[in-house]
Amino acid sequence: MNVRMDLELQVAVAKVSKYAVSESGDTVEVIERPHGGLSLVLVDGQRSGKSAKAISNIVARKAVSLLADGVRDGASARAAHDYLRTMRGGQVSATLNIVSVDLGTRTIVISRNSHCPAIVVQSTDGELLLLDEPSQAIGIHARTRPVITELPIVKGLHAIVFTDGVLSAGERYGQKLDAPAFVRERLPLCAGETCARSLADGLLGQAVALERDRPGDDISIVVLSVVDRQQPDDIRRLSVRFPI
Amino acid sequence: MNVRMDLELQVAVAKVSKYAVSESGDTVEVIERPHGGLSLVLVDGQRSGKSAKAISNIVARKAVSLLADGVRDGASARAAHDYLRTMRGGQVSATLNIVSVDLGTRTIVISRNSHCPAIVVQSTDGELLLLDEPSQAIGIHARTRPVITELPIVKGLHAIVFTDGVLSAGERYGQKLDAPAFVRERLPLCAGETCARSLADGLLGQAVALERDRPGDDISIVVLSVVDRQQPDDIRRLSVRFPI
Numbered sequence: 001m002n003v004r005m006d007l008e009l010q011v012a013v014a015k016v017s018k019y020a021v022s023e024s025g026d027t028v029e030v031i032e033r034p035h036g037g038l039s040l041v042l043v044d045g046q047r048s049g050k051s052a053k054a055i056s057n058i059v060a061r062k063a064v065s066l067l068a069d070g071v072r073d074g075a076s077a078r079a080a081h082d083y084l085r086t087m088r089g090g091q092v093s094a095t096l097n098i099v100s101v102d103l104g105t106r107t108i109v110i111s112r113n114s115h116c117p118a119i120v121v122q123s124t125d126g127e128l129l130l131l132d133e134p135s136q137a138i139g140i141h142a143r144t145r146p147v148i149t150e151l152p153i154v155k156g157l158h159a160i161v162f163t164d165g166v167l168s169a170g171e172r173y174g175q176k177l178d179a180p181a182f183v184r185e186r187l188p189l190c191a192g193e194t195c196a197r198s199l200a201d202g203l204l205g206q207a208v209a210l211e212r213d214r215p216g217d218d219i220s221i222v223v224l225s226v227v228d229r230q231q232p233d234d235i236r237r238l239s240v241r242f243p244i
Numbered sequence: 245m246n247v248r249m250d251l252e253l254q255v256a257v258a259k260v261s262k263y264a265v266s267e268s269g270d271t272v273e274v275i276e277r278p279h280g281g282l283s284l285v286l287v288d289g290q291r292s293g294k295s296a297k298a299i300s301n302i303v304a305r306k307a308v309s310l311l312a313d314g315v316r317d318g319a320s321a322r323a324a325h326d327y328l329r330t331m332r333g334g335q336v337s338a339t340l341n342i343v344s345v346d347l348g349t350r351t352i353v354i355s356r357n358s359h360c361p362a363i364v365v366q367s368t369d370g371e372l373l374l375l376d377e378p379s380q381a382i383g384i385h386a387r388t389r390p391v392i393t394e395l396p397i398v399k400g401l402h403a404i405v406f407t408d409g410v411l412s413a414g415e416r417y418g419q420k421l422d423a424p425a426f427v428r429e430r431l432p433l434c435a436g437e438t439c440a441r442s443l444a445d446g447l448l449g450q451a452v453a454l455e456r457d458r459p460g461d462d463i464s465i466v467v468l469s470v471v472d473r474q475q476p477d478d479i480r481r482l483s484v485r486f487p488i
Contacts, residue, residue, distance in 0.1 A: 011484040016477070023280075030484060031308075032273060034301055038484065057278055061312045064275075068305045103488060153488065197483055204479060229487055233260070235448060236486035239441055240255040240274060240282065243473055243480075244347060244397065 007155055009101055010196035010225040011040065014204040018048045018165075019214035025052025026163050026220040027060040030238075034070045036103035040222050041067070044095040044114070044163040046139075048218055059084050059094050059138065073098045073111045077146040081113065081138035093139040097161045098146070099224055106153045108224065111146040113138045116167055119160040119183050120151065126187055128180050157226040158187065160199065165219030170210030177210050179203060196225035251399060253345055254440035254469040255284065258448040262292045262409075263458035269296025270407050270464040271304040274482075278314045280347035284466050285311070288339040288358070288407040290383075292462055303328050303338045303382065317342045317355045321390040325357065325382035337383040341405045342390070343468055350397045352468065355390040357382045360411055363404040363427050364395065370431055372424050401470040402431065404443065409463030414454030421454050423447060440469035 017024035025048045029041045041063045045055030062083045066076040080096055095114035102109055110118050110131060117132035135147040151157065160183055169177040186202050200223040207219050261268035269292045273285045285307045289299030306327045310320040324340055339358035346353055354362050354375060361376035379391040395401065404427055413421040430446050444467040451463050 007488050009484075009486055009488045011482075013480075013482040015480045024480075027276065028482070029276060030274070030482065032271065032301075032304075036267075057276075057312075060276075061309070064312070065305070065309045068301075068308070101488070106488075193485070197481075201479075201481070208477070226488070230485075231487075233452070234487055235445075236257075236259045236268075237441075237445070237484065238255075238257040238272070238274065239481075239483045240253075241437070241474075241481045242253055243475075243478055244251050244253045244345070244350075244470070 012196035012200035014200040015220040024218045027056035037101040039100040042097040084139040093137040121158040159224045165217035169207035196223040256440035256444035258444040259464040268462045271300035281345040283344040286341040328383040337381040365402040409461035413451035440467040
């Protein structure tokens with residue numbers, strides 16, 4: 001009870017929609033897990049704009065509501081797939097990532113239904129692990145299941161998950177974004193309170209710059225960092241900012 | 245499409261549990277609204293610790309899932325009440341606040357099922373409005389309904405909503421927290437990017453200090469601020485930080 005712990009968990013989400021499209025087709029939600037910790041759900045609906053948003057919204061809602069009920073991540077991802085496939089007759093796809101901080105098992109669980117890799121750093125020496133095992137988008141084929149990786153929560157753990165707007169950033173102009181290289185370079189500069197925030201903002205900034213400030217696709221980035229505790233208090237903080 | 249807007253919405257949540265109790269009985273969730281904007285759901289379950297958390301969790305889940313489906317705030321609050329009352333036979337209460345940013349109507353909607361007032365500042369002259377119309381907690385009586393206030397989104401709008409840990413802060417030591425006075429004093433100092441964040445952190449810090457660093461109750465604070473746009477980009481940002 002009230003043991004003074006020495007780590008801090010940071011989550012940062014940065015998100016922008018395709019240029020000249022007011023609505024992003026990506027949806028990111030965060031929800032508290034009933035047994036402690038939280039889950040992030042990141043969905044990229046097929047195509048962009050309103051129709052993509054409708055898809056990503058129903059997938060995210062289904063996953064979030066199951067996770068909030070305490071359903072395990074793998075089952076939630078399978079259910080979100082089955083639900084989308086039933087609703088849309090297997091005609092519409094979405095990518096789905098669930099990143100969970102499970103304080104019961106003290107692990108980070110990354111579930112991928114996406115061709116986008118996830119980037120993981122597991123130690124302070126900055127060595128990168130690329131989670132890029134082949135993985136299917138949801139909504140189309142029967143019995144699609146997520147590729148799941150579980151990692152112990154340790155100091156210096158970082159997980160970076162994104163939608164395919166990051167993969168394609170700069171492609172049109174012949175200069176593709178190398179996300180792992182960016183993370184490797186940026187990580188040593190990330191400090192204290194703003195570690196996850198600066199990684200997410202930096203990576204998104206780079207992606208948007210390579211698209212010459214007019215992203216050709218929705219781009220969403222989730223960063224999770226475990227750092228030394230920054231404050232002695234036990235306060236939990238959540239912040240949201242966006243232009244209206 | 246992609247009109248350059250000049251306002252920024254900021255949300256900040258700060259939350260701490262009762263001293264020596266690892267689990268807060270309060271639950272705060274944020275969810276995207278399907279027609280644009282977001283909703284914050286703030287629930288304080290009766291008593292503290294595990295049993296209170298179980299209550300606040302089911303109430304928040306019900307409200308969040310309805311809001312995510314596009315159900316209007318008043319109906320979501322009524323449904324959360326009916327659900328809790330049915331599940332617990334009218335024996336268990338909770339306070340429920342829903343604060344929504346509705347980008348369809350360009351309004352902030354504050355729904356109160358709580359004896360705690362909400363503090364609103366509607367202009368840059370710093371005049372305070374106290375939303376303190378009598379309002380019933382949910383879960384006990386038949387046909388309980390929320391007290392709802394709708395405010396146009398304008399620059400300089402701030403809304404501060406909290407659980408009753410703020411009301412009782414300092415009471416034991418004969419020096420009660422005057423939240424409106426604190427907001428009035430602090431507001432002129434709040435600047436740019438960190439406006440909502442510093443209000444939430446400042447108010448919680450004051451509450452915890454008056455409890456001599458050992459809060460006698462769970463304390464949760466939600467601040468929503470509309471300020472001048474801080475960055476030219478169209479990026480949406482979410483951050484979470486907590487000790488683990």
